Amino acid sequence: MNLDWNLILHNLYHLAIAFALAIPIALNREVSAKGAGLRTFPLVAVASCGFMLVGIDVLKTTDAESRVIYGIATGIGFIVGGAILKTKGSVSGTATAGN
Template sequence: MDIDFSLIIYHFYQLGIAFALALPIAYNREYKSDNAGLRTFPLVAISACAFMLVGREVYQDGEAEARVMYGIITGIGFIGGGAILKNSERVAGTATAAGIWLVGAIGVTVAYARYEISLVLCALGFFIFQFSDPMKKHCGVKEPDE
């Protein structure tokens, strides 16, 4: 079995992009939330990217790739569900769970080399997390949803 070093470099490049695009959102969550942060978000992004890269290499038809993507989406949903905490007074962690799903989508879009979508997802996600608290306070929301 011959090793294709150009493919290794390309995949390393794609995983690096997924990692880098998850960092702004991860940084925000690390400092504004007690839940997931700088470790979880990049790991989800590169894992989703890696699973999709493998799926694209192993399965050459769209139907099988769609099943891989479905598995990624479902798995990330379970991870996000673990970030949500509910007590008798409030629910916390829904924004973090949505952010985990968002970085998973970033990973999948990077695997398909749809960098324009990845960049938009990164920018919008960071913008929402960074600037939603002041907007929520302006609207009279007492406790931010972390």
């Protein structure tokens, strides 16, 4: 079993870009003391990117890749649903869920 170092470096490059793009939003949320911050946004971005990279590399058809995107969107929707809290007639966390 040989490792394809070009593919590994290519995927690490894309994961680093996903991480770097999530950091400004995460820092803004962290400074504002909002619900999701430095742990949540980069984790979701890198995980989503990783799942897409695996889907693109393993599943060679666009139909299968679209199912991976659908699964990622469903998972993020589940996280968003958990971020919205309703207590005693007030709803909080909708800005976090919108991000």
